[in-house]
Amino acid sequence: MRDLLAEDSARLLLHAGGKVDCAIVLGSGLSSALAGKADFDRIGYSEFSGMPIAPLTGHAGEARLGVWQGKRVLAFAGRVHLYQGFSAQQVTFSVALAAAVGARTLIVTNAAGGLNGAFVAGDLMLIADHMNLTGVNPLVGSQLENPFIDMQGAYSERLRAIAKSIDPKLREGTYAGVLGPTYETPAEARYLRTLGADAAGMSTVLETIAARARGIEVLGISLITNIVGAPNTNHAEVTAVAGASAPRLATLLDGVLTKL
Numbered sequence: 001m002r003d004l005l006a007e008d009s010a011r012l013l014l015h016a017g018g019k020v021d022c023a024i025v026l027g028s029g030l031s032s033a034l035a036g037k038a039d040f041d042r043i044g045y046s047e048f049s050g051m052p053i054a055p056l057t058g059h060a061g062e063a064r065l066g067v068w069q070g071k072r073v074l075a076f077a078g079r080v081h082l083y084q085g086f087s088a089q090q091v092t093f094s095v096a097l098a099a100a101v102g103a104r105t106l107i108v109t110n111a112a113g114g115l116n117g118a119f120v121a122g123d124l125m126l127i128a129d130h131m132n133l134t135g136v137n138p139l140v141g142s143q144l145e146n147p148f149i150d151m152q153g154a155y156s157e158r159l160r161a162i163a164k165s166i167d168p169k170l171r172e173g174t175y176a177g178v179l180g181p182t183y184e185t186p187a188e189a190r191y192l193r194t195l196g197a198d199a200a201g202m203s204t205v206l207e208t209i210a211a212r213a214r215g216i217e218v219l220g221i222s223l224i225t226n227i228v229g230a231p232n233t234n235h236a237e238v239t240a241v242a243g244a245s246a247p248r249l250a251t252l253l254d255g256v257l258t259k260l
């Protein structure tokens with residue numbers, strides 16, 4: 001059987017000229033956070049053997065390789081989601097690839113709905129913890145000798161402290177990862193808030209699990225694009241708010257990479 005991960009990682013290593021320091025996943029509308037930041041090479045997902053390809057606007061669907069603040073960075077502009085019919089393994093292929101090319105740090109970003117009453121659209125929230133409410137886990141059926149991964153401290157306190165030193169206005173909270181693709185009903189919004197979630201979104205939790213299973217340090221950043229349970233939430237609004245805040249995210253990423 002073809003080993004798609006081995007094929008893609010060998011190709012990436014050749015392209016990058018060596019191991020990668022840090023991988024970044026850019027969520028809905030956030031791909032522009034890399035604009036003008038470094039001289040990134042672009043590799044469309046269709047050029048890979050194993051990268052699943054998403055058919056939705058707001059997800060460019062390409063890997064970007066470059067040196068940013070002295071760090072060799074592999075960024076994924078666009079991700080696939082469970083709600084598109086992809087498996088947990090497909091959703092986390094990018095993380096497996098990042099690990100295979102040597103990344104020891106993963107920065108996961110996403111667009112999320114706010115549940116914490118103090119949050120407003122446009123806020124950036126550091127993910128301090130998550131609830132995986134998707135019903136699946138990328139380690140189910142895995143070949144790992146020990147799939148019983150400790151998820152205490154999954155979102156690195158060290159990296160969060162670095163992020164806060166760069167942007168003191170950052171919010172911090174618990175991210176609920178839901179399946180989607182529907183946005184929440186008012187009752188579901190109350191349910192998630194009662195559980196203790198500060199934000200909800202349709203990504204990230206599986207990637208963090210896959211990263212922790214490989215010993216990668218994770219920084220998670222949610223861009224609050226809307227308030228969960230509010231009327232008329234739509235994908236265009238979510239990506240527009242995300243795009244408007246991409247420059248602030250870019251400044252934050254720039255600072256974090258400097259201090260990594």
Ligand code: HPA
Nearest residue numbers: 111112113200201202228
């Ligand atoms: N709910 C779930 N996922 C989301 C939302 C939301 O309100 N906004 C952006 N992603």
